[in-house]
Amino acid sequence: MLYEPIEPQQVAKKDKRNWIYSLFVVMLLGTWAYIIYDKSTTTHSKEQLQVQVNAIDSSKAELRVEFNATSARLDSLTGKHIQLIDKLADKNKTIQHLKNNIVALLQQRNTTATQLLQAKKMIDELNEKVNDLYNKLALLQSKNQALTLANEQLNNDKAHLQDTLSKTVAFNNYITNEASTLHASNFSIEALKLRNNGKEKMITIAKKADILRINFDLDENRIAPSGEKELYICIINPDGVIVSSGNTILTKKEGVKPYTIKVVVQYEQGKTATVNLNWRNNEDYQPGDYTIMVYQNGYKIGQGSILLKKSSLFG
Known part of the structure; x- marks a missing residue:
């Protein structure tokens, strides 16, 4: 290799x-x-x-x-x-x-x-x-609540004042309608026969009577203001019916009531006034009692009466 x-x-x-x-x-x-x-x-x-x-x-x-x-x-x-x-x-x-x-x-x-x-x-x-x-x-x-409370207080005060005012008005109405309402006294009612010579003769026989002369006093009132006062006279005949020509008044206690005549008199505060008026009946007078009631301010302030007799056998 x-x-x-x-x-x-x-x-x-x-x-x-x-x-x-x-x-x-x-x-x-x-x-x-x-x-x-x-x-x-x-x-x-x-x-x-x-x-x-x-x-x-x-x-x-x-x-x-x-x-x-x-x-x-x-x-x-x-x-x-x-x-x-x-x-x-x-x-x-x-x-x-x-x-x-x-x-x-x-x-x-x-x-x-x-x-x-x-x-x-x-x-x-x-x-x-x-x-x-x-x-x-x-x-x-909070302010609104305070205002609300204040308003409620004002409303309460207002209600209280309104209540006081209502009471005051009511009291004033009492003064006007009650305390100042006059009172009539010393009623003297005579039946008279009128002679042709103009002389008058007081009589007691119903059929001989020509007029009723009504006299009374308005007693002194120290609250009632001086001025004209309207008096409503209701004359009730012996049958117990008020002699009326259809006129009515609204009384405080008796409601609507017919009256005979309306008289306006002058009154001076705190003094007595005498009212004299004559009433002639359109019909013959009947024997018996004639009652005269006087109203003022819706209240009856007094009344008087007279008895007319039947004629005797000898006239």
Whole structure:
């Protein structure tokens, strides 16, 4: 067997080639290692980014909950105190404007942490304004309650005054209708026969009587004002019927009552007045008692009577 020695040049080429292969393998491994590292880094970054997004979404959701709670509280205040809220229109307008800005910010899709921080500050400001509104509404409500109590007191005072006034009016009516009502006394009733010569003769026989002369006094009264007084005279014949032409008066105790004649007299306060009047019957006088009752202010103030006799056998 023939042995051929390896030349130095061939050995050098082989060593160089092995070195190149080794370098290529190292580079390839490095490339895969870089790819694997880069993918791992990218995945980690994506995970961190997702964590950040989740944190932002969570914070955003919390802000929505806080905002909704504040809005609900605001709606409750305005709903319960819709009349009072009109007195705080400027403050309510400012709150609504701030509320709209928060809604616009929270409705954005890609909300940043800076925007969330801004939304948080705005919600805090909204809470302060709602608290301030609540305090002012409570103050207004307290004032309204005080006014309501004051009005109730005024109404009670008014009712008391009205009751006092009613009693005063009633008392004045009593003074006018009762205490100032006159009283008639000293009745003197005569039956008279009128002669052709104008002379009068007092008689007691019914068929001979031409007129009844009625006299009485109005007693002194220190309350009744001076002036004309209307007196209503009711003359009751022996049959118990009031002689009347159909005229009536309203009395306090007897209701509607017919009267015979009406007399107007002048009366001076605190003094006695004498009343004189003649009454002629349209029919023949009947034997028996004729009763004369006098009314004033709806009250009977006095009465008198006269007995007319039948004619005797000798006239």
